[in-house]
Amino acid sequence: MKRRDFLKGCLIGGAAASLGAPSKSWAVGSFEGYPDAMGVLVDTTRCIGCRSCEAACNKEQKLPEPDVPFDDTSVFKEKRRTTEKAYTVVNRYEANDGQKPPYRKMQCMHCNEPGCLTSCFVNAYTKTKEGAVIYNGNVCVGCKTCMVACPFNIPAYSYSSAFDPLVKKCIFCYHTRLKFGKPPACVEICPQEALTFGLRSDLIKLGHERIRQTPDRYVDHIYGEKEMGGTSWLYLSRVPADQIGLDTTIGNEPVISNVKDFLGMVPMVLTIWPALFSGIHLLATRNKDHGDDHHNHSEQEGDKK
Amino acid sequence: MQTKGFWLAGVLVVLLLAAVPDTSRGISVPDMITLNTQSKLYEPFKFDHAKHIQLTKECSNCHHHTTGTLVQEPNCVRCHRNSSETKVVSCRGCHQADPFTAVAIKERDPKIYHNDMPSLKAAMHRNCITCHEKMKGPTGCQDCHKRSKEGDALYNSGAYTPKNKPAKGEHGGH
Structure with missing residues (x-):
């Protein structure tokens, strides 16, 4: 549960950052x-x-x-x-x-x-x-x-x-x-x-x-x-x-207008992607890990017995 | 900083000497006017006023509408149809010596007329050069005023001409 809370927090934080950043850079482009x-x-x-x-x-x-x-x-x-x-x-x-x-x-x-x-x-x-x-x-x-x-x-x-x-x-x-x-x-x-x-x-x-x-x-x-x-x-x-x-x-658009979309993505990439892919990785390997753990555990238990 | 001093000094002299009284009111018209006496970049020179009067015969060619033929420019006539000759006909009577001081810029109101008046220096150069081009008169800088030693230093000319350097780095920067 604790790990899940952490991942959730990361996702929410990343989403907030990715939404917030582009709107800020749009404002900069119209200076x-x-x-x-x-x-x-x-x-x-x-x-x-x-x-x-x-x-x-x-x-x-x-x-x-x-x-x-x-x-x-x-x-x-x-x-x-x-x-x-x-x-x-x-x-x-x-x-x-x-x-x-x-x-x-x-x-x-x-x-x-x-x-x-x-x-x-x-x-x-x-x-x-x-x-x-x-x-x-x-x-x-x-x-x-x-x-x-x-x-x-x-x-x-x-x-x-x-x-x-x-x-x-x-x-x-x-x-x-x-x-x-x-x-x-x-x-x-x-x-x-x-x-x-x-x-x-x-x-x-x-x-x-x-x-x-x-x-x-x-x-x-x-x-x-x-x-x-x-x-x-x-x-x-x-x-x-x-x-x-x-x-x-x-044209009449400043250079920043050409890069603001990209720059807006940077916080998202930096915050969401690590969390997202860590989560996917963890989910993908979860059963395997647990299976191994369980297996090892039971083996150990079996050995004890 | 240095150049500013040069120009200010030059402009001040021009201010003192640019007054050209009005012929029609019988005030003595100078035949010769020495301009630029304290300029650092260029030597003083004698402006042959009498010769220019002979050549153009129309005061308003240089003095706009302040003397000679009065306002004819359609845009100006809208207000100045009945304007008479002005008391002061010298360039400095209207044109500022330094138009880009903080105060001058603050007072530059885009909504009023005559807010785009050239500085004294620009007024003289543009008046002279524009006409000289038309009349095939001299238009080079040193055709009117010979450059001083300090001017040569600023322009890296005369005694300050760069020695021939190797081509290396000639197009430096890119």
């Missing part, structure tokens, strides 16, 4: 960001490709010396991406309509529901209330899962450092600026104010207002308003987003 989260509205129609943001980022984050000067426009010949040495890069794209080519700055989008954070099993990532997605290099084990999980291909890896392998990416200048209410270095240096810093909620209204007032200037869409559950960095563009290298196939 729309902290109310006072800051953001940056990137108006690509204003960018002139001067690369000042790259230079300012390099100095602010004390990154290594670049391979070529920051006023060298030959880098636009190829499409670059963020690296351990450059948390932000500007790329030039071709305009299909013969207009001047659009430029787009890329950096961490600072998702409301970051895929990197979801995927990190040591919790190295944090989404701060100011909107920044930062990481703790001290706990990072260098597994690179976040690089796979990021839908924007942002986190880079410091392969060059053999003894301190770290994932590196834009942190919204959190430690030196954002935390103190100041805009990131790239925003401050931008001569064109292609980058507008403000409350994310305000920037969305601002973006829609720009589209409404000058509809010829923009595609009627703010990239990042809904993509991947919403991002702190938002993009306005004259051409469709996919023409300036933004992935339009990622």
Whole structure:
């Protein structure tokens, strides 16, 4: 009886855990960001490709010396991406309509529901209330899962450092600026104010207002308003987003939505399965055990007799 | 931190020097304006106001509706049909030096008009560069303001140009 009570308790506990967990993760998947989260509205129609943001980022984050000067426009010949040495890069794209080519700055989008954070099993990532997605290099084990999980291909890896392998990416200048209410270095240096810093909620209204007032200037869409559950960095563009290298196939569901069903199953697997299979095993072997016991017992008794 | 200081200094100078009085009221119009005198990243430069007046002949091309031809933009006309020339026509009269302070962001009310006004620095750059593109004027950074030594350091250019390094790790990170 005691064993049966124990198994029953396990089953009830496991069922409760498996029911409770998924509902919790559904709530997480619909998180729309902290109310006072800051953001940056990137108006690509204003960018002139001067690369000042790259230079300012390099100095602010004390990154290594670049391979070529920051006023060298030959880098636009190829499409670059963020690296351990450059948390932000500007790329030039071709305009299909013969207009001047659009430029787009890329950096961490600072998702409301970051895929990197979801995927990190040591919790190295944090989404701060100011909107920044930062990481703790001290706990990072260098597994690179976040690089796979990021839908924007942002986190880079410091392969060059053999003894301190770290994932590196834009942190919204959190430690030196954002935390103190100041805009990131790239925003401050931008001569064109292609980058507008403000409350994310305000920037969305601002973006829609720009589209409404000058509809010829923009595609009627703010990239990042809904993509991947919403991002702190938002993009306005004259051409469709996919023409300036933004992935339009990622959908509006954050990464966590893809794994919440699986993650909801984990407690169930961990609690129900051991109990269930132990129970089945015990039940399956019960008669045999008892038979043996009985047999042995009677044999012993017989021997005694 | 350093760059912020640079820009603030630059912007302050621009603030002091950007005032361009109104011709129509007989106030003396400067022929030359020195801009950027205390900027750290770029050297001061002389803006030839007289030449620009000759070239464009229309004050409102740069000064919007504050002087010269008044409001014509259909969206603005809805309120400003009868608005007259303004007392202050300088850029700094309307455009803020630092639009991203905590106070400025708090006051940025999405419901009111004129809440999306570019900063002084952006207003000047966008005004100049947009027109220069149209009129085939110079558009490079150093075409207007020559970069300083500190600017060279920030951009890793000039004397601070990176020495040719081995290709190893050039595409580091992936």
